[in-house]
Amino acid sequence: MSGQYDVLIVGAGIAGSALAHALSTITSQSRASPLRVALLERSLAEPDRIVGELLQPAGVAALQKLGLESCLEGIDAIPEHGYCVVQSGQIVHIPYPDGRQGRSFHHGRFVMALREHAKRAPGVDVVEATVNELIECQHTKRVLGVRATRPNSTGRESFLADLVIIADGCFSNFRNAVLGKALRDSSTRSHFCGVILKDTQLPMPQHGTVGLVQGHGPVLLYQISEHDTRMLVAVKHPVPHDLKGHILRDVVPQLPASLHVAIHEALDRDRIRRMPNSFLPAVEQGGKYTKQGAILLGDAWNMRHPLTGGGMTVALHDVVILSKLLANVDFRNWDQMSNLLSNWYWSRKPLASTINILSFALYDLFGADGEHLAVLQKGCFKYFECGGECVRGPVSLLAGISPSPSLLAYHFFAVAFYSIWVMFFHPRPVVNESDSDKPLMVSPQLWEYPGLAVRGVKVLWTAFVVFGPPLWSEIRWW
Known part of the structure; x- marks a missing residue:
C-alpha cells in the first residue's frame, strides 16, 4: 500500500502532467492543506511520437493560464505565424489574426518539460509504474484507486485516492471500464x-x-x-x-x-x-452509466483528426476548466462530482466541438475523394484567395480563437456556395489540341449551365454529407 491521495492521475502525457501541476496550485477555504496528487506513468523516458507537435495559439494561451508557458522555452520550439496552402504550384497565405502565434516542437521535449513542472509542484508525486487494474469497491463498484507495478518489480502496489483521473491517451486501457454503456467506439x-x-x-x-x-x-x-x-x-x-x-x-x-x-x-x-x-466523440461523464470515482481526460475521452493540430489545444483547455471546477468540491460526494462533470462538459463544448467538426470537415475537403469533393476543394482554395474575413474567420476557428460551431457552419457552407459559383464562372482547363502540355483555360458556356446546375446540387449535397456526421456527433449531446 503506497498511501492515500486526494487525486490519482493515470498517464503523464500532455493532459495528465498539466493537470497534476494545476491541481498543486488549488487553494480554497474548504481545504486545510494542499491536495496530494500521484501522477503515474508507465515510462518516464522521453516519448517519441509523430503527432502532437503543433500547438495552436489558443493552446499557448491555455498554457499561460496554467502558468506553464515556460515549458515552451529551452526545447528548440519554433514560433508559428499561420499556414500556407499549396496546390498545383499555387500558394495562398493564411496568417493567424492579430499577431497571434502558435508553437511547433518535438513532442517528447514538450512532454518532458511538462513532467518537470509536475515533479516540482508541491504535493505531487510522479511515479514510474504500469497501472494494471482499477481498484473497485465490491458493493458499490466505485473506483477507489489502482494497482500498479514499478519497473524491475513483480509485485503490485495499491494506490488509493478519492478521485482517479484516466489520461492514458488514445490507446487507453481503461476507457471501457470507466464509461461502460456510455462508450461509443472510436x-x-x-x-x-x-x-x-x-x-x-x-x-x-x-x-x-x-x-x-x-x-x-x-x-x-x-x-x-x-x-x-x-x-x-x-x-x-x-x-x-x-x-x-x-x-x-x-x-x-x-x-x-x-x-x-x-x-x-x-x-x-x-x-x-x-x-x-x-475519431472519438466526447460523452457526458458522471451519469448512471459511468463508474463513480473515476473520470476520463484527453485522448482517452475525446479524439479528433490531427490535421488541424487541435488535440493539445483541446486537452489544455479542458485542464484549465477542470482544475478550476475541482477547487471547491468534495471528491467523495459523487452527486457534487456529477454536477461538476456536467458543467465541465458544457463549458468545454464550444471549443471542443468546433475543433472536432473542423478537423474532419477539412480532412474530407483536402483529401477530395471524388469529383464533387474536388469542386469543394477548389472552391475552398479560391475562398482563401479572397482574403479578408474569408481567411480571418476560418483561421480563427482553426487556431481556437473563435470557438463557435455556428461560425464554422457559416464559413463551411459559404465555401460550398462559393465553390458552385467558381464552377459556373471561373475558367477551367481543357485540352489544347495544338499543345497538350499547356491546357487552355476556358469559361463555361451558357449551354453548359443546366448540367452545371445539376452538378451544383450534388456538390451542395456532398457538403451536407461531409459536415453533417461530425456535426451530429456533437449536437446530439447538446
Whole structure:
C-alpha cells in the first residue's frame, strides 16, 4: 500500500502532467492543506511520437493560464505565424489574426518539460509504474484507486485516492471500464505517415505548409526544431503495402520542387512511422452509466483528426476548466462530482466541438475523394484567395480563437456556395489540341449551365454529407 491521495492521475502525457501541476496550485477555504496528487506513468523516458507537435495559439494561451508557458522555452520550439496552402504550384497565405502565434516542437521535449513542472509542484508525486487494474469497491463498484507495478518489480502496489483521473491517451486501457454503456467506439478512416526532413526551407518559414495532393490525402509540413521539419502524409485506410513507393510516386511530384531532395533523403534514411487518425466523440461523464470515482481526460475521452493540430489545444483547455471546477468540491460526494462533470462538459463544448467538426470537415475537403469533393476543394482554395474575413474567420476557428460551431457552419457552407459559383464562372482547363502540355483555360458556356446546375446540387449535397456526421456527433449531446 503506497498511501492515500486526494487525486490519482493515470498517464503523464500532455493532459495528465498539466493537470497534476494545476491541481498543486488549488487553494480554497474548504481545504486545510494542499491536495496530494500521484501522477503515474508507465515510462518516464522521453516519448517519441509523430503527432502532437503543433500547438495552436489558443493552446499557448491555455498554457499561460496554467502558468506553464515556460515549458515552451529551452526545447528548440519554433514560433508559428499561420499556414500556407499549396496546390498545383499555387500558394495562398493564411496568417493567424492579430499577431497571434502558435508553437511547433518535438513532442517528447514538450512532454518532458511538462513532467518537470509536475515533479516540482508541491504535493505531487510522479511515479514510474504500469497501472494494471482499477481498484473497485465490491458493493458499490466505485473506483477507489489502482494497482500498479514499478519497473524491475513483480509485485503490485495499491494506490488509493478519492478521485482517479484516466489520461492514458488514445490507446487507453481503461476507457471501457470507466464509461461502460456510455462508450461509443472510436473510428479510424486514415493514417498519418511521418518522417523528418533535415535542414529544409519551407515555402513560408515559420508557417505550417498544407500540400493538397490531387486524388490523395493532404500533406502537412512544419518545422519542429532548428534543423528538423516534420512531414506527415495522410493515407486513407487501408495503408498501401508499398507505402514508400506510394509517397514517391503519387505524392512527392505534387509538392514544391524545393522539397523533393529532402523528402527522398528522409525516406532513404528513416523508416516511415504511422499513426492512426481516430475519431472519438466526447460523452457526458458522471451519469448512471459511468463508474463513480473515476473520470476520463484527453485522448482517452475525446479524439479528433490531427490535421488541424487541435488535440493539445483541446486537452489544455479542458485542464484549465477542470482544475478550476475541482477547487471547491468534495471528491467523495459523487452527486457534487456529477454536477461538476456536467458543467465541465458544457463549458468545454464550444471549443471542443468546433475543433472536432473542423478537423474532419477539412480532412474530407483536402483529401477530395471524388469529383464533387474536388469542386469543394477548389472552391475552398479560391475562398482563401479572397482574403479578408474569408481567411480571418476560418483561421480563427482553426487556431481556437473563435470557438463557435455556428461560425464554422457559416464559413463551411459559404465555401460550398462559393465553390458552385467558381464552377459556373471561373475558367477551367481543357485540352489544347495544338499543345497538350499547356491546357487552355476556358469559361463555361451558357449551354453548359443546366448540367452545371445539376452538378451544383450534388456538390451542395456532398457538403451536407461531409459536415453533417461530425456535426451530429456533437449536437446530439447538446
